Amino acid sequence: MKALTVCPGHLAEGFDRYCPSCTRRLFDGKRVSPCLDFNYDADNADMAENINQxxxxxxxxxxxxxxxxxxxxLTPVGEKGHYIIKPAPVYKHLRFRNQIPANEHLTMQIARQVYKIPTAENGLVFFKNGEAAYITRRFDYDTDGNKIKQEDFSSLAHKTNATHGRNFKYTGSYEDAATLLRSNVAAWQVQMSRFFALVVFNYLFANGDAHLKNFSLQQTSGGDYLLAPAYDLLNTSIHVADEDFAxxxxxxxxxxxSDIYTRTGHPCRADFETFGRRIGVLPKKMIAILDLFTQEQPEVYALTDRSFLDKKVKRMYRRSYEERLSRFDRKNNKL
Known part of the structure; x- marks a missing residue:
């Protein structure tokens, strides 16, 4: 692999390994090499599940x-793993499949660094042959190694393969998901704002796979439930032909x-305002969130440029952001 010039965690320039901030957050301050001593053979890997949607x-x-x-x-047999490594997927029909780890890493970093969305700690690692893989620290263990109770939204909705079919995690609407949050979280208004921001982010960054299992609630030490850190964020439109919403x-x-949504088939800011009102986001908070997403953010381009995507996919990522931003900011007097 090429010598590193950018931190494979926070994408800070001038580092040939994880930067100090990344080392602290991802590895509790331990100096860890981003280079693995083994390879991953995607051609011989078993598919985790059959593909339907x-x-x-x-x-x-x-x-x-x-x-x-x-x-x-890799976690030895009998031990608890505290990290998950996600190599490029096996499925050969995904476009630019070898770019998926860098895509997820970039999208997660944009969510955290630009939009201040709490995310799972993450970075990139590199197999012995130089291929990149995404790594994330599990957030369902506390500092003492005890498992934290966590339920994803499909579980909260009692939806399974048996009850709702193979696509159970894609059933319902984001308004339904917000209702689940409201009924399971005592201090729901703060968490609803977080949920709202995450739904807007997923639209703006073309994450067409934000299904019910990609949202979770986590129990605090006091017994309350809060929205878990965001995970599995990536621009799926680069790899598959997606709808706007999962x-x-x-x-x-x-x-x-809105008239715009009806005429074009794509939502604009007015539709997210309607969504925010319907799920109970406080008006001032909703406007502040939407103002942040409506403005073009130069740091999105800077992070994309420093990312580990190849040049062609970097261009696609930037174009996707620009297109969604343009859609988002449309007014009723233009298409």
Whole structure:
């Protein structure tokens, strides 16, 4: 692999390994090499699940890992892994499949650094042959190694393969998901703002695989539930032909669509304002969130330029952002 000039965690320039901030957050301050001592053979890997509704996350292998003497290694039998490594998926029909780890890494970093969305700690690692893989620190263990109670939204909705069919995690709407949050979280208004921002982010960055299992609630030490850190964020439109929204029920009922949404088939800011009102986001907070997403953010381009995507995919990523930003900011007097 090429010598590193950018931190494979926070994408800070001038580092040939993880930067100090990244080392602290991802590895508790331990000096860890981003280079693995083994390879991953995608051609011989077993598919984790059959493909029905094609999704990127549904065809990704996940490897459990731990830190051992400054190296990232696969979790030994009988031990608990505290990291998950996600190599490029096996499924050959995904476009630019070898770019998926860098895509997820970049998108997660943009969410955290630009939009201040709490995310799972993450970075990139590199197999012995130089191929990149995404690594994330599990957030369902506390500092003492105890498992934290966590439920994703499909579980909260009691939706399974048996009750709602193979595409159960894509059923319902984001408004339904917000109702689940409201009924399971005591201090729901703050968490609703977080949920709202995450739904807007997923639209702006073309994450068409934001299904019910990609949102979770986590129990605090006091017994309350909060929205878990964001995970599995990536621009799926680069790899598959996606709809605007993963959930079959979409954002809001069709009767509530703006003229723009009705005419073009794509929502604009007015539709997210309707969504925010319907799910109970406080008006001032909603406006502040939407103002942030409506403005073009130079740091999105800077992070994209410093990312580990190849040049062609970097251009696609930037164009996708510009297109969604343009859609988002459309007014009723233009298409």
């Amino acid at each position: 094609l999704s990127v996350s549904g065809v990704q292998e996940k490897l459990s890992a731990v830190i051992d003497n400054g190296r990232i290694v 959930l079959q029920g979409g954002l809001i009922p069709e009767t509530e669509y």
